[in-house]
Amino acid sequence: MRIALFATCLADTMFPAAAKATVQLLERLGHEVVFPEEQTCCGQMHVNTGYQKEALPLVRRYVRTFESCDVIVAPSGSCVGSIRHQHAMVARQAGEEGLASRAETVAGRTYELSELLIDVLKVEDVGAYYPHRVTYHPTCHSLRVLRVGDRPLRLLRQVRGLDLVELPAAEQCCGFGGTFAVKNADTSTAMLADKMRHVLDTGADVCTAGDASCLMHIGGGLSRLQSGVRTVHLAEILASTEAGS
Amino acid sequence: MSTFLGMPAYAPRGVGHLRGDEPFPEAARTALANPQLRRNLQHATTTIRGKSGAVIAELPDWQELRSAGSALKAYTMANLPRLLEQLEERVTAAGGVVHWAADATEANRIVTDLVKATGEQRVIKIKSMATMEIGLNEALEDAGITPVETDLAELIVQLGHDKPSHILVPAIHRNRSEIREIFLSEMPGVDPDLTDDPPVLAAAARRYLRETFLSTKVAVSGANFGIAETGTLAVVESEGNGRMCLTLPETLITVMGIEKLVPTWQDLEVFLQLLPRASTGERMNPYTSMWTGVAPGDGPQNFHLVLLDNGRTAVLADEVGRQALHCIRCSACLNVCPVYERTGGHAYGSVYPGPIGAILSPQLTGVEDNASLPYASSLCGACFDACPVKIDIPSILVHLRNQVPHPRAERTAMAAAAYTMDHPKLYERAQKAARLAKLLGKRGRGLPPPLNGWSSSRDLPTPPSETFRDWWRGR
Numbered sequence: 001m002r003i004a005l006f007a008t009c010l011a012d013t014m015f016p017a018a019a020k021a022t023v024q025l026l027e028r029l030g031h032e033v034v035f036p037e038e039q040t041c042c043g044q045m046h047v048n049t050g051y052q053k054e055a056l057p058l059v060r061r062y063v064r065t066f067e068s069c070d071v072i073v074a075p076s077g078s079c080v081g082s083i084r085h086q087h088a089m090v091a092r093q094a095g096e097e098g099l100a101s102r103a104e105t106v107a108g109r110t111y112e113l114s115e116l117l118i119d120v121l122k123v124e125d126v127g128a129y130y131p132h133r134v135t136y137h138p139t140c141h142s143l144r145v146l147r148v149g150d151r152p153l154r155l156l157r158q159v160r161g162l163d164l165v166e167l168p169a170a171e172q173c174c175g176f177g178g179t180f181a182v183k184n185a186d187t188s189t190a191m192l193a194d195k196m197r198h199v200l201d202t203g204a205d206v207c208t209a210g211d212a213s214c215l216m217h218i219g220g221g222l223s224r225l226q227s228g229v230r231t232v233h234l235a236e237i238l239a240s241t242e243a244g245s
Numbered sequence: 246m247s248t249f250l251g252m253p254a255y256a257p258r259g260v261g262h263l264r265g266d267e268p269f270p271e272a273a274r275t276a277l278a279n280p281q282l283r284r285n286l287q288h289a290t291t292t293i294r295g296k297s298g299a300v301i302a303e304l305p306d307w308q309e310l311r312s313a314g315s316a317l318k319a320y321t322m323a324n325l326p327r328l329l330e331q332l333e334e335r336v337t338a339a340g341g342v343v344h345w346a347a348d349a350t351e352a353n354r355i356v357t358d359l360v361k362a363t364g365e366q367r368v369i370k371i372k373s374m375a376t377m378e379i380g381l382n383e384a385l386e387d388a389g390i391t392p393v394e395t396d397l398a399e400l401i402v403q404l405g406h407d408k409p410s411h412i413l414v415p416a417i418h419r420n421r422s423e424i425r426e427i428f429l430s431e432m433p434g435v436d437p438d439l440t441d442d443p444p445v446l447a448a449a450a451r452r453y454l455r456e457t458f459l460s461t462k463v464a465v466s467g468a469n470f471g472i473a474e475t476g477t478l479a480v481v482e483s484e485g486n487g488r489m490c491l492t493l494p495e496t497l498i499t500v501m502g503i504e505k506l507v508p509t510w511q512d513l514e515v516f517l518q519l520l521p522r523a524s525t526g527e528r529m530n531p532y533t534s535m536w537t538g539v540a541p542g543d544g545p546q547n548f549h550l551v552l553l554d555n556g557r558t559a560v561l562a563d564e565v566g567r568q569a570l571h572c573i574r575c576s577a578c579l580n581v582c583p584v585y586e587r588t589g590g591h592a593y594g595s596v597y598p599g600p601i602g603a604i605l606s607p608q609l610t611g612v613e614d615n616a617s618l619p620y621a622s623s624l625c626g627a628c629f630d631a632c633p634v635k636i637d638i639p640s641i642l643v644h645l646r647n648q649v650p651h652p653r654a655e656r657t658a659m660a661a662a663a664y665t666m667d668h669p670k671l672y673e674r675a676q677k678a679a680r681l682a683k684l685l686g687k688r689g690r691g692l693p694p695p696l697n698g699w700s701s702s703r704d705l706p707t708p709p710s711e712t713f714r715d716w717w718r719g720r
Contacts, residue, residue: 043663173623177623
């Protein structure tokens with residue numbers, strides 16, 4: 001299958017390993033990956049901070065960049081959530097009904113990585129090998145906006161060598177929330193403290209999730225604690241093989 | 246030619262409790278610094294979440310009930326003028342008197358005048374969000390009338406000269422030893438040997454309240470539901486103190502927000518299943534009191550219903566935000582909110598705290614007066630899942646953020662970011678600049694304001710040696 005990658009601005013700029021791993025994983029599974037270079041950002045930060053007018057060109061850009069693609073994947077539950085639940089709304093708010101319906105069509109072909117693997121490519125065992133003790137944080141937008149459910153866990157359970165440990169109070173937000181982490185830094189930090197305590201309680205050496213943004217938050221806190229626990233994107237685990245990826 | 250009638254108006258300033266003294270982040274900082282408060286809150290919200298989750302899981306048709314509740318409320322809002330007039334007609338026919346209050350000031354004046362007309366100096370009160378919202382107690386006190394809260398938790402708040410911090414359990418921020426201290430110093434005639442054993446505390450409150458019930462001739466209540474079809478009002482509660490207030494006095498004055506309507510008697514079936522399970526985690530609330538006007542020789546012989554707008558019509562005028570009027574005040578959204586669990590209710594400034602408060606208060610007052618509240622959420626979505634009438638709180642938060650006046654520096658930065666993101670060449674140059682930031686050393690610790698909130702507790706990631714698109718081109 002020919003699959004277009006939406007890398008997301010955060011992974012493209014700060015966490016390229018997550019986007020690279022998505023490419024390597026899909027190619028290993030026998031698919032062709034394309035990367036339309038006109039892509040930048042889905043506009044979620046603007047929409048969620050109250051700048052819908054500013055987000056409009058970014059919605060238009062996403063639609064224009066990807067509307068010729070049959071299947072689009074992004075290694076982020078949050079960005080896909082925004083594409084699926086906000087793009088058409090932003091267009092409608094601006095009175096652009098035509099753009100809104102195009103946005104709906106493109107959103108319908110845009111998948112978060114675990115959705116693509118399980119629902120479209122019908123694969124649970126991706127042939128990965130990752131000999132670590134891992135705990136999975138289901139990010140809020142994967143869980144409650146996209147409803148990915150246990151798809152990421154089903155993928156992780158098939159990874160050879162991986163010791164999956166359950167995260168207590170997993171469904172509670174890590175406290176990132178985009179600009180929330182800056183505008184309400186103290187509350188965000190209090191939420192993060194509890195999330196980190198739960199991660200450390202598992203004894204895992206790796207905390208994974210489907211969103212680089214939440215991992216940046218949790219990882220930034222764990223790094224400050226010098227805890228030794230690493231944050232690794234789900235795509236990177238699934239891309240790992242015995243031979244090295 | 247049309248004439249602007251000033252409608253719909255927001256809740257007026259200077260009266261009531263819909264606005265805080267400081268923005269949410271500052272108020273939250275105070276709360277977060279209090280470890281006792283955080284322990285009390287975490288314990289209480291975790292307990293309620295567990296109870297509620299268990300009784301909700303018993304119902305195979307919970308999702309259908311939520312949909313029914315949501316549809317009934319949407320219907321009610323779409324037909325509000327007609328249903329309100331129907332309610333007025335039925336209440337009047339049953340011997341009650343209906344008053345229309347455009348805002349808090351008018352409602353307070355109506356109630357105060359009604360109490361004054363009875364010649365009484367004291368009223369007993371049933372826990373009511375609407376009367377808290379309008380600051381009725383202060384208005385009564387200013388008129389020389391003593392309001393006595395009879396809900397146990399509300400009494401604790403009143404005696405402690407405190408503010409409620411939760412819709413359903415207003416003293417959630419207090420533990421039993423704090424409650425003992427409040428009773429000892431503030432409750433008339435309390436036993437000086439009072440212990441902090443919960444049954445002992447409850448018995449002390451009961452003794453005090455029973456005397457008050459038997460000697461007070463006027464009661465003020467809110468209402469959970471007003472049934473347009475029959476003119477019946479309903480109050481649901483756990484303690485039975487509300488029942489005392491509704492049956493013992495000679496005069497009953499009920500203040501009800503205009504959104505509390507349900508169209509027909511039968512519709513209560515849906516809400517009386519949704520409310521107790523979502524709020525207290527009970528299958529059925531212990532006391533459901535309903536009354537229709539006046540019953541000669543039985544209960545209060547004078548009944549007044551004050552219908553309160555106070556910004557609600559303005560909320561109704563907003564196509565996205567109007568869902569906030571569907572709220573049945575169960576507080577499930579507070580109990581699941583990771584922000585509320587850590588800050589408590591006072592940080593929200595308004596009597597309506599938590600996620601529902603973050604969308605309701607700014608709409609009642611106009612967003613300018615509560616500009617920080619729509620941001621008091623990480624948009625995690627737990628509130629939407631928990632809401633028994635399916636209010637899409639995260640979407641309304643985003644909608645309100647789009648209306649808030651933004652700080653100039655932020656506006657400039659966001660416009661610049663959007664412009665950059667819409668120009669791939671500029672975007673690539675910005676990516677390279679992010680890498681250069683590494684040269685600042687110390688991995689981004691000590692960022693300038695407003696970003697220092699991040700770096701005070703979290704390390705920034707080390708920028709990678711190449712971006713994804715560099716790697717892609719190079720392979």
